[in-house]
Amino acid sequence: MRMFDAVPKQVEEELSRRGFLHLAGMFVVSVASTQAQNAGPYPDPNYRQLDSWIVIHEDSTATFYVGKTDLGQGTGTAFRQMMADELDVAFEKTKIIMGSTDVTVDQGGSGGSDAIQVDGWPMRRVAAEARRVLLEMAGQRLGVGVDQLVVSNAVVSVKGEPGKRVSYGELIGGKKFNVALSGNDVNGTTGLAKVKAVQDLKIVGQSPQRYDIPPKVDGTLKWAVDVKLPGMVHARNVKPPVAGAKLVSIDEASVKGLPGFVRVVSKGNYVAVVCEREEQAINAARKLKVNWEKPAEAPFPASEDLFTYMRAAKPMSERKTPVVGNPEAAFASAAKVIEADYDIPFQGHTSFAPAHAMADPSNGQMTIYTNDMKSYGMRLGVAKFLGIPKEQVRVIWMDGPQGYGRTAADDAGFEAAYLAKELGRPVRVQWMRDEEQAWDTKGPAFTCKLRGGLDASGNMIAFDYDSQCCNYGHVGYNEPDTVLIAQLMGVRKNPPNAGGGATPDDMYAIPNRRMSSKVVRLPLIHETPLRTGNLRDPNGPQVTFASESFMDEMALAAKADPVEFRLKLFAGSTKDDSGFKRARSIAVVKAAAEAYGWKPRSSPQRQAKGDILSGRGFAYSFRSQTVVANAVDVEVNRKTGQVWVKRIVVAQDCGLVINPEGVKGTIIGGTLHALSRTLYEEMTFDTEKVLDRDWVNHPTLTHMDSPEKIDIVLVNGDPNPQRPDLPHYGAGETVCKPILAAVANAIFDATGVRLRRLPFKKARVLAALNAVG
Amino acid sequence: MSKISLKVNGASHSVDVDPTTPLLYVLRNDLDLHGPRFGCGLGQCGACTVIINGAAVRSCVLPVSAVRSEITTLEGLSKGGTLDPVQQAWIQEQVPQCGFCQNGQILTAKVLLDKNPNPTDEQIRKGMAGALCRCMTYYKIQAAVKVAAQLKKSATGVGA
Numbered sequence: 029m030r031m032f033d034a035v036p037k038q039v040e041e042e043l044s045r046r047g048f049l050h051l052a053g054m055f056v057v058s059v060a061s062t063q064a065q066n067a068g069p070y071p072d073p074n075y076r077q078l079d080s081w082i083v084i085h086e087d088s089t090a091t092f093y094v095g096k097t098d099l100g101q102g103t104g105t106a107f108r109q110m111m112a113d114e115l116d117v118a119f120e121k122t123k124i125i126m127g128s129t130d131v132t133v134d135q136g137g138s139g140g141s142d143a144i145q146v147d148g149w150p151m152r153r154v155a156a157e158a159r160r161v162l163l164e165m166a167g168q169r170l171g172v173g174v175d176q177l178v179v180s181n182a183v184v185s186v187k188g189e190p191g192k193r194v195s196y197g198e199l200i201g202g203k204k205f206n207v208a209l210s211g212n213d214v215n216g217t218t219g220l221a222k223v224k225a226v227q228d229l230k231i232v233g234q235s236p237q238r239y240d241i242p243p244k245v246d247g248t249l250k251w252a253v254d255v256k257l258p259g260m261v262h263a264r265n266v267k268p269p270v271a272g273a274k275l276v277s278i279d280e281a282s283v284k285g286l287p288g289f290v291r292v293v294s295k296g297n298y299v300a301v302v303c304e305r306e307e308q309a310i311n312a313a314r315k316l317k318v319n320w321e322k323p324a325e326a327p328f329p330a331s332e333d334l335f336t337y338m339r340a341a342k343p344m345s346e347r348k349t350p351v352v353g354n355p356e357a358a359f360a361s362a363a364k365v366i367e368a369d370y371d372i373p374f375q376g377h378t379s380f381a382p383a384h385a386m387a388d389p390s391n392g393q394m395t396i397y398t399n400d401m402k403s404y405g406m407r408l409g410v411a412k413f414l415g416i417p418k419e420q421v422r423v424i425w426m427d428g429p430q431g432y433g434r435t436a437a438d439d440a441g442f443e444a445a446y447l448a449k450e451l452g453r454p455v456r457v458q459w460m461r462d463e464e465q466a467w468d469t470k471g472p473a474f475t476c477k478l479r480g481g482l483d484a485s486g487n488m489i490a491f492d493y494d495s496q497c498c499n500y501g502h503v504g505y506n507e508p509d510t511v512l513i514a515q516l517m518g519v520r521k522n523p524p525n526a527g528g529g530a531t532p533d534d535m536y537a538i539p540n541r542r543m544s545s546k547v548v549r550l551p552l553i554h555e556t557p558l559r560t561g562n563l564r565d566p567n568g569p570q571v572t573f574a575s576e577s578f579m580d581e582m583a584l585a586a587k588a589d590p591v592e593f594r595l596k597l598f599a600g601s602t603k604d605d606s607g608f609k610r611a612r613s614i615a616v617v618k619a620a621a622e623a624y625g626w627k628p629r630s631s632p633q634r635q636a637k638g639d640i641l642s643g644r645g646f647a648y649s650f651r652s653q654t655v656v657a658n659a660v661d662v663e664v665n666r667k668t669g670q671v672w673v674k675r676i677v678v679a680q681d682c683g684l685v686i687n688p689e690g691v692k693g694t695i696i697g698g699t700l701h702a703l704s705r706t707l708y709e710e711m712t713f714d715t716e717k718v719l720d721r722d723w724v725n726h727p728t729l730t731h732m733d734s735p736e737k738i739d740i741v742l743v744n745g746d747p748n749p750q751r752p753d754l755p756h757y758g759a760g761e762t763v764c765k766p767i768l769a770a771v772a773n774a775i776f777d778a779t780g781v782r783l784r785r786l787p788f789k790k791a792r793v794l795a796a797l798n799a800v801g
Numbered sequence: 802m803s804k805i806s807l808k809v810n811g812a813s814h815s816v817d818v819d820p821t822t823p824l825l826y827v828l829r830n831d832l833d834l835h836g837p838r839f840g841c842g843l844g845q846c847g848a849c850t851v852i853i854n855g856a857a858v859r860s861c862v863l864p865v866s867a868v869r870s871e872i873t874t875l876e877g878l879s880k881g882g883t884l885d886p887v888q889q890a891w892i893q894e895q896v897p898q899c900g901f902c903q904n905g906q907i908l909t910a911k912v913l914l915d916k917n918p919n920p921t922d923e924q925i926r927k928g929m930a931g932a933l934c935r936c937m938t939y940y941k942i943q944a945a946v947k948v949a950a951q952l953k954k955s956a957t958g959v960g961a
């Protein structure tokens with residue numbers, strides 16, 4: 029075994045160049061002189077120091093240090109583009125280090141699609157500040173005022189005298205800036221310099237290839253799953269057979285004689301087996317005999333009874349948006365009132381690979397190698413969980429399989445840290461497929477009741493939205509009471525999380541509107557496989573499925589074309605101040621309809637060719653300033669119930685686009701992930717455990733489902749599109765919202781059957797088709 | 802434990818492991834070949850794919866003692882420092898999102914194209930169907946397989 033395999037190569041290189049050898053394990057042993065620096069503790073990097081963000085090397089290349097993580101959408105590449113552009117260094121001459129808590133400032137890791145929208149700003153500002161400082165230094169060196177200087181590709185020269193020049197490397201290469209920054213928090217970090225006008229950006233708006241793709245394709249990337257350390261052992265968990273079970277006893281003799289056996293570790297209801305080799309740990313965890321006692325009360329209703337249970341359950345909390353107009357009066361005066369219920373089940377993150385992490389307790393510190401998207405949260409959470417100061421914990425982020433929110437409650441990192449502390453040796457933990465499928469965090473289930481009123485001319489004059497959701501555990505910054513190991517050990521949040529509902533965030537100008545969302549709880553809210561977590565726009569896909577399906581139901585009642593019906597609602601006037609958002613919504617809806625070639629007509633069309641019924645559908649969504657619309661074509665096989673989404677048009681306005689090809693990749697991934705949730709994904713459970721625990725019984729979208737054609741239109745719908753300060757909004761999660769309803773609307777167009785319960789599995793579609801004959 | 806000899810990417814190795822150990826763990830933990838990865842351990846996803854005798858094989862369900870022929874992993878795909886046309890196409894088309902599944906996608910595509918240099922859209926879908934991706938890069942993969950087919954042809958054309 030190659031013993032030292034821990035820190036990603038680029039991190040290793042950069043750290044040694046910076047002169048801080050933050051290396052673990054083997055290096056500490058073999059490079060004794062650096063031991064003091066390696067040993068920790070690991071104080072927070074200071075965001076108010078330019079040196080925490082940018083290092084310029086002697087060869088005029090730059091390394092950026094940012095507190096974010098890249099979930100595979102190429103945000104690292106986008107950060108480099110933004111910072112290189114402000115700094116005036118060629119993109120290829122830059123590198124980036126992300127998400128390692130001891131060397132990058134705390135920007136919270138990933139989440140909420142805010143990487144570009146929020147965190148991109150301090151990155152741009154600090155890079156602009158570095159450029160300003162370098163220009164000042166160059167002015168002194170060359171004996172001219174800063175206004176006499178031009179800079180290109182890290183070389184500063186005197187205007188009109190290109191021979192008079194000095195490079196960034198010559199000015200500061202290998203040395204520190206020692207420049208203080210200001211800002212009340214990391215998001216506000218700034219120097220004196222202003223960022224460039226959009227018109228002056230040269231690298232932003234281009235599509236350099238993602239730097240992380242070649243090593244992912246040729247097999248050279250070091251992933252979090254690849255970390256190896258001297259003296260390491262492997263652990264596997266033994267989960268309770270049913271939710272809420274109590275551990276009675278462990279028969280350690282059942283595994284003691286097995287090869288490589290090291291130890292059984294258990295506390296409360298948490299049980300792990302540790303062995304020298306990975307396959308030995310897997311084998312021992314399967315063989316370990318544990319006695320469990322079932323809970324007296326069933327932890328949850330069976331999945332087929334879930335919505336009945338949820339509708340009848342007493343809410344724990346309610347969230348209301350301010351009432352617009354007078355909904356009651358409007359409904360009373362309406363010519364037509366439409367009402368519909370929509371049900372969305374629990375859906376898993378079901379990441380491609382299960383939870384995993386390595387923890388190293390060397391030197392009395394705790395280093396965790398992980399793909400945790402919120403490495404800073406994990407650092408705080410683990411410190412609290414283990415009862416040690418956060419300065420003793422560092423979390424090194426590395427690439428991993430994405431679960432899009434799964435690692436906001438990163439169980440394996442906490443488990444590895446706990447076991448490493450217990451054993452005094454580096455421990456690698458990994459869950460098995462069935463554990464991940466059953467026990468990962470879940471996207472909350474929703475049941476939504478919608479009501480709409482039309483006046484005599486078919487205008488939508490009233491809207492009422494009321495939902496109940498199972499979202500009680502909804503937190504997501506690796507809090508020590510959200511991870512499973514802590515809950516199994518009896519850690520409880522007191523009082524329990526109130527959870528949070530969600531309401532549509534469309535921009536329709538409906539003059540009378542009331543919206544309320546309630547949280548209901550299942551009997552068991554801790555130690556449960558139905559623990560909710562942030563699944564890629566935590567509630568957006570569910571709520572938007574209901575609201576955008578309902579918009580088509582309203583359009584049908586108004587005998588209107590669904591796109592025209594929506595556009596009319598954007599044009600309406602209300603007292604709120606949403607004009608900016610509404611203008612951009614109009615631009616995106618029109619762009620999608622145009623790219624699709626949408627001809628106005630009302631649904632359903634019921635076009636049939638043999639057993640294949642075809643139809644089209646539309647949906648729109650808004651989230652945190654980003655607008656998306658989908659137009660899709662579907663084919664429904666009336667003999668089998670199989671749905672194929674043949675064509676998808678996505679129009680999106682996310683403001684200033686940093687890397688168009690990167691954004692397109694994100695759009696395709698997010699859209700198809702939501703399509704998988706539309707067609708296949710659903711947690712099934714009886715009254716005590718999750719039932720379908722592999723890819724055969726819990727299917728996902730596959731190559732067979734991939735659309736024939738995806739068209740993407742990037743829209744700049746800003747009312748002042750040339751403004752020099754055009755903002756960059758988040759691209760990730762808004763795209764996950766509209767496709768569910770777009771497909772439902774297209775199935776209705778194809779078949780005349782309205783599906784109001786996700787997902788649209790073959791059997792469910794077929795039953796619905798047969799029910800209407 | 803027993804001594805087992807393996808030939809991987811042109812090199813011979815001898816390991817001392819339980820003969821029932823799935824090949825995946827031996828490749829990853831004993832031979833430091835990290836291209837194949839654990840996704841399901843059930844033969845359902847393709848993350849652990851390696852090539853044996855020209856076939857895409859799931860190393861998570863193959864006991865190491867059952868291996869008779871040379872194994873090629875993702876690391877062994879490039880020839881003389883040049884990436885395989887499939888890998889080149891993957892970079893050109895910027896296929897991966899997180900990339901974790903791409904070992905399985907790339908090796909499955911390689912085997913598909915070795916057997917059928919001109920696959921139709923339907924043959925690509927069917928040939929790739931068992932390789933799962935939770936980032937849903939299917940659309941880009943299917944485009945990249947076609948690009949790889951072209952690259953392969955031009956590479957063969959110049960006798961490479």
Ligand code: FES
Nearest residue numbers: 840841842847861
């Ligand atoms: S890990 Fe082998 S097929 Fe999934």
Ligand code: FES
Nearest residue numbers: 900902934935936
């Ligand atoms: S690229 Fe992430 S699982 Fe396929």
